[in-house]
Amino acid sequence: MYFKKKITALVLLALILIVPGCAAGKDNNNQGDRPEFVLVIHGGAGTLSRDRISAEQEREYHAALDQALSAGEKILKNGGTSLQAVAAAIVLMEESPLFNAGKGAVFTNRKTVELDASVMDGRTLDAGAIAGVKDIRNPILGAIAVMENSPHVMLAGSGASEFAREQGLEIVDNSWFHTRHRLDAVTRQIEQEKNGTVGAVALDKEGNLAAGTSTGGMSNKKFGRIGDSPVIGAGTYANNMTCAVSATGHGEFFIRRVVSYDISALMEYKGLTLEEASHKVIHEKLPETGGTGGVVAVDRLGNVAMPFNTTGMYRGYVKSTGERYTAIFGE
Numbered sequence: 580m581y582f583k584k585k586i587t588a589l590v591l592l593a594l595i596l597i598v599p600g601c602a603a604g605k606d607n608n609n610q611g612d613r614p615e616f617v618l619v620i621h622g623g624a625g626t627l628s629r630d631r632i633s634a635e636q637e638r639e640y641h642a643a644l645d646q647a648l649s650a651g652e653k654i655l656k657n658g659g660t661s662l663q664a665v666a667a668a669i670v671l672m673e674e675s676p677l678f679n680a681g682k683g684a685v686f687t688n689r690k691t692v693e694l695d696a697s698v699m700d701g702r703t704l705d706a707g708a709i710a711g712v713k714d715i716r717n718p719i720l721g722a723i724a725v726m727e728n729s730p731h732v733m734l735a736g737s738g739a740s741e742f743a744r745e746q747g748l749e750i751v752d753n754s755w756f757h758t759r760h761r762l763d764a765v766t767r768q769i770e771q772e773k774n775g776t777v778g779a780v781a782l783d784k785e786g787n788l789a790a791g792t793s794t795g796g797m798s799n800k801k802f803g804r805i806g807d808s809p810v811i812g813a814g815t816y817a818n819n820m821t822c823a824v825s826a827t828g829h830g831e832f833f834i835r836r837v838v839s840y841d842i843s844a845l846m847e848y849k850g851l852t853l854e855e856a857s858h859k860v861i862h863e864k865l866p867e868t869g870g871t872g873g874v875v876a877v878d879r880l881g882n883v884a885m886p887f888n889t890t891g892m893y894r895g896y897v898k899s900t901g902e903r904y905t906a907i908f909g910e
Contacts, residue, residue, distance in 0.1 A: 612880070613880045614782075614899045615655075615784050616661075616664075616781070616784055616899045617877050617896065618665075618668060618779065618780075618781045618897050619779065619780050619896040620644065620651075620672070620777070620778065621778050621873070621874075621893060621894045622672060622678045622777050622892075623775025623777065624827045624828055624872045624887045624889045624892035625892075627890050627892070632907070637907060640893055640907055643675050643677050644894070644895045645895070645903075647671040648668065648903070650671045651667045651781060651897075652664075653667075655783055658784055659783065660787065661782060661788055661789035662698065662700055662789040662791075665790065666698070666719055666720065666723060668779040668781075669696075669778065669792075670717050670719060672793070673716075676758045676760070678893070679775030679776060679795045680718070680775075680777040680793040680795055681716070681756065681795075682755070682756055684794070685761050685797065686757075686761055686799070687799065687801070692713060692753055692757065693713055694712050694713070694718045694795055695708070695709065695718065695795075695805060695808045696808065696809060697733075697809045697815040698790065699790050700787075701787055701789055701817035701819040702788070702819050706732050706815070707726025707727070707729075707731075707733075708722050708732060708734075709733070710733060710734075710735040710805045710809040711736045711805060712739045712740050712743070713753045714752065715739070715749075715751075716748070717748070718793050721739060721746075722793075724743060728746060733809060733811075761798070775795075775827065776808055777827075778791060778815070778827060780817070780824060780876060782879070786879065788822065788823035789817050790824055790825050790839070792808045792825045794808040796808075797829075797830070805830075806831070806833075807830035807831075807833035807834045807838070810833075810834055813833045814830065814839060815839055818847075821842075821843040821846040821847050822846060822856075822879070823876060824839035824842050824843065824875070824876040825874065827873055827874070828865075828872010832871070833865075833872065836860070836864060838860055838865065838870075838874065839874065841856075846878070852878075853884045857874055857876050857886050858884075858886050861886040862888055872888070873886055893906075893907055
């Protein structure tokens with residue numbers, strides 16, 4: 580197992596701080612060019628513009644993205660797995676009030692926070708997800724626990740919380756997730772990052788891929804609405820034969836289009852590269868039905884794709900080669 584049953588978010592954070600075949604698709608790199616490891620992250624896509632984000636806020640977002648990259652990079656550099664790196668990066672973003680996941684999650688129309696998350700292991704095709712939970716401090720760890728310690732793929736609501744408690748994960752009151760910024764936004768009905776999500780994909784030294792996604796969903800959502808983030812194949816997908824993908828955007832459209840799996844399928848069955856497949860899905864197929872958002876993805880050879888059809892997407896990547904990048908807008 581990648582994680583012991585009783586791991587908590589705080590234990591994971593402590594570890595972050597102290598721990599010094601034949602595939603489809605044409606390749607941009609040959610096997611000898613593959614970096615030792617790659618980590619790609621996103622913090623949500625939406626109607627982001629420079630006139631709505633101050634220079635100070637922009638610096639804060641870049642710093643938060645960089646911290647998440649550093650958390651996963653440490654694990655990968657020291658021989659850790661892609662799943663561990665994905666979890667580490669996402670936990671950092673769940674703990675930040677800047678992103679729509681965990682501490683910074685948006686409010687429902689009842690002024691509560693409901694959280695979703697999922698993970699997938701590209702080596703085994705194992706997957707785990709939780710949906711509509713209100714008290715798991717780090718939902719991504721709940722999704723990993725479902726994958727590793729249960730016979731199921733998805734658990735929801737109070738049952739998911741009960742399972743997480745049995746696994747020793749940290750349970751908090753719903754008020755822990757509340758932030759004034761998000762409450763003001765749902766009260767005014769103008770949430771800038773209403774489709775926001777956080778996610779990560781990684782390729783480790785062993786050549787294994789993994790993907791994970793975590794979100795608070797759409798601001799002012801009703802009726803226990805669940806989006807694409809916990810849906811394997813829509814918001815998250817990983818397969819060592821092709822790629823690992825984490826999505827962010829208007830979830831209903833990503834579910835209908837099975838966006839993350841579709842990218843993998845285009846690589847496997849049509850021989851497209853990661854760049855070609857992800858561009859086709861995000862810029863051609865998704866908009867046909869009115870869908871907006873983006874993905875971050877990495878293939879088995881370390882190629883990175885981060886397409887989005889909105890005005891911005893918080894995103895970044897780091898490679899073992901030293902290449903490092905973070906961005907918000909369409910630059």
